[in-house]
Amino acid sequence: MSRKRWAALKRRLSKAPDILQPALTLVRESADAFPPLKSATGGAVHVLQLRKTRKDTCKDWETLANEARERATIMDQDNFRADQLQEEAAKYKAxxxxxxxxxxxxxxRLKGLKGFLHIETEKGTLDHYSKELQKKREDFRAIQAVSNVQNVQEGISVIHEEVGTIHEGLGTIQEGVMNIEEIMKKIQILSDKTNNDIQELSRKTSNEITGIYLTLSRPKDQIMNLYRWDLLFF
Incomplete structure (x- = not known):
């Protein structure tokens, strides 16, 4: 038999218990008049039920394991900064x-014929881990929410500190501007005084030059007379 035909046969056989169980259940319930048949069909139905329970349990375990694996991957991608949150995250990932x-x-444990003996135990273990996972997930979310609030509060505190620093800087700038304005006033006063001195000096120089010019413009005899008068006084 080729592999393809064997795979098709296995798929059909895997569906056989689902088809046989309702039929055997009907036979068991209608075989009250023949106890051996009822007992035989009852045993067969019980085996099929156990088989289905084992299959469902394995499937539920696989689902739970996949969920745990996905959550662990998400946890590895997150960056938990708070010490408490890092500790809780480590416990959760463990x-x-x-x-x-x-x-x-x-x-x-559920493989083979011996697996039928562990069905109830494994179902109980599965139920325990499912409930515990839900509880730990909710607890971690609560801790994460508290940590996020603390991070926001710390961020607000840092912003307040930065605003205070900015205010101090603005005060320093204002003082600097006032100092600059005071210096500019002094420079303006000095500049005005210098301009006044220059104007006064220019006026005096101009007067002296004018006097010299007028003196040089007089006739020679007047200059000599002035010279004689100067000699008399000295």
Missing amino acids: FLQEIQEAAQTSRR
């Missing part, structure tokens, strides 16, 4: 790893 390991152990 629990997710524990679920994945428990799922592998459960699948091994």
Whole structure:
């Protein structure tokens, strides 16, 4: 038989229990008049039920393990800055790893004929981990929310400090501007005084030059007379 035909046959056989169980249940319920048949069909129905329970349990374990694996991947991608949050995240990731390991152990225990003996135990373990995962997920979200609030508060505090620093800087700038204005006033006063001195000096120089010019413009005899008068006084 080729592999393709064998795979098709396996798919059909895998569906056989789902088809046989309703039929066997009907036979069992209608075989009250023949106890051996009822007992035989009852045993067969019980085996099929156990098989279905084992299959469902393995499937549920696989679903839980995949969920734990996905959450662990998300946790690895996050950057938890707060010390408390890092500690809780480490515990949460350790629990997710524990679920994945428990799922592998459960699948091994449920294999083969001996697996039927562990169905109830593994169902109880699965239920325990499912409830515990939900509880730890909610607890971690609560801690994460508190940490986020603390981070926001710290950010606001830093902003307040920065605003205070800016105010101090503005005060320093204002003082600097006032100092500059005072210096400019002094420079303006000095400039005005210098201009006045220059104007006064220019006026005096102009007067002296004018006097010299007028003196030089007089006739020679007048200059000599002035010279004689100067000699008399000296």
